Amino acid sequence: MKIAVFDFDGVIADSRMAIFEAFKEISIRKKMPLITSDEIFNLSIKQILSKYKIRWYQIPHYLNLSRQIIFLNRDLITLDQQIIKMFENINFENIKFVILSSNSNNLINEFVQKNLPDIKFTEVIGGVSLFGKSRKIKQLAKRYSKNKNDFIYIGDEVRDIIAARRAAIKSVAVLWGKESEKLLTQEKPNYIAKSGYDLAQILNKFAQE
Structure with missing residues (x-):
């Protein structure tokens, strides 16, 4: 999985x-x-x-x-339209979803229950330090799979791409978030998603690898 x-x-x-x-x-x-x-x-x-x-x-x-x-x-805070598009085009077989964020657990859980009630997230991990995501990703890998090829991290900031690289997993940089394409491409993510449809196609392919 x-x-x-x-x-x-x-x-x-x-x-x-x-x-x-x-x-x-x-x-x-x-x-x-x-x-x-x-x-x-x-x-x-x-x-x-x-x-x-x-x-x-x-x-x-x-x-x-x-x-x-x-x-x-x-x-x-609103649900991003590109994520709606992603979920409309995702194949839910063979893939689980986790949220890992520096924002608070309470806010994330409240938001998900209100805006994505039909999407099952395996885990929500909030309150992560600004530069502590790689350590949390490594902990996730130990819990769910010893094969880091089974993991991919989707972020919108340079620190997200760096965290994925340090944790030795693949990364996707989305272009509808905080940081510009120029900043993100400098960190050489494995994939770049310009739209929710792009992200769905990346994840559907990843789930079949």
Whole structure:
């Protein structure tokens, strides 16, 4: 059985407006100009942290703050239309679905129950540190299969592609999320999905390998 591991924000959910509210609060607390939507799209998370002068030891504090603000603004989060298209074209045989995200478990579970009630996710793993996804992926691999070829990670950020590579599994970069095609292609993901239909075709083929 193959395992497709999905990031949440930017892949399944369009969280941009809620995330922007978090950036607003960080800007106020750091007494710095608000980052623009273009900058969010064209900068990796490491570059954004550098722009806001957030040091490594401050990351957990600001990540927790962001989760709280995003949760308070969860009504701004919508189901991405490309994921609807993906599920319309996916062959559910021979593949399981897992969500692995830095967002909170409570928000993800509430969102899935409301927006994807008919989709069975084998597991939802939230609250992952910004740069801790590779470790979580390795733990998943130990639980479900010793063969890392059975896993594929679907993300919208540079850190997602890097995490998949460090965990020695395949990756798919989707182009409807946070980061630009230019940023993502620089990290050389195994696949690039420009639409939900593209992603369905990639996963259907993966499930038959």
